[in-house]
Amino acid sequence: MKVLNLQCAHQHEFEGWFGSEDDFTNQLARGQVGCPLCGDTQIQKMLSAPRLNLRAGREDKTKALPVEPGQGVELGHTAPGSELQAQLLRAMRQLLVNSEDVGERFADQARAMHHGEMDQRNIRGRTSPEVALELIEEGIEVMPLPSLPALKETLQ
Known part of the structure; x- marks a missing residue:
């Protein structure tokens, strides 16, 4: 399974799950990948950090390197606009209900x-x-x- 960070031409960011890179490319070419917010099919793949289980073989899996606030990059950290988009969707769904x-x-x-x-x-x-x-x-x-x-x- 391949998880990709995607963005439409209107700068809406979202996540897409595909069986492989070829699946993504084929679906994109057929216009089957669309923005969940606006429906735009002009999608581009954004940079994303892979999840690596480097500590899998070690005994102490809870120990982490100390990081000062504002330093380093958190893997899996959501982009600034992503939470706002999620809040908008939640509010709109609540309104519909x-x-x-x-x-x-x-x-x-x-x-x-x-x-x-x-x-x-x-x-x-x-x-x-x-x-x-x-x-x-x-x-x-x-x-x-x-x-x-x-x-x-x-x-x-």
Whole structure:
């Protein structure tokens, strides 16, 4: 199994697992490797540190060399943007779980709730930027959200 650090053209970093380097190359050439955040298939392989079990034959496997804070490189350390990406995905998934998709009826339902014509609830849906601005001008709180392909899938 080969684990690769990958990045799309939009600088989203993610990890990919492949049977071999040839599997990665073949899947990449066929456009089957895509960014879990934006779906981009313009993927490049990033530098990654291999995991080496150099102490496997030694008796004391817990002893490590002392490293001062800020010195050295931790193997397996996540890139600065990776944790932010993970937080974004968690927040968006939480929003999906706790809201109802009303699709194209979003503006009508938001207005009806605002005017007390229907019970308040968390909704999400689609509308044009112009209609979203109209809702805001009417005092209805709305927030545009990105459509991320990875939200509907479990990331492995």
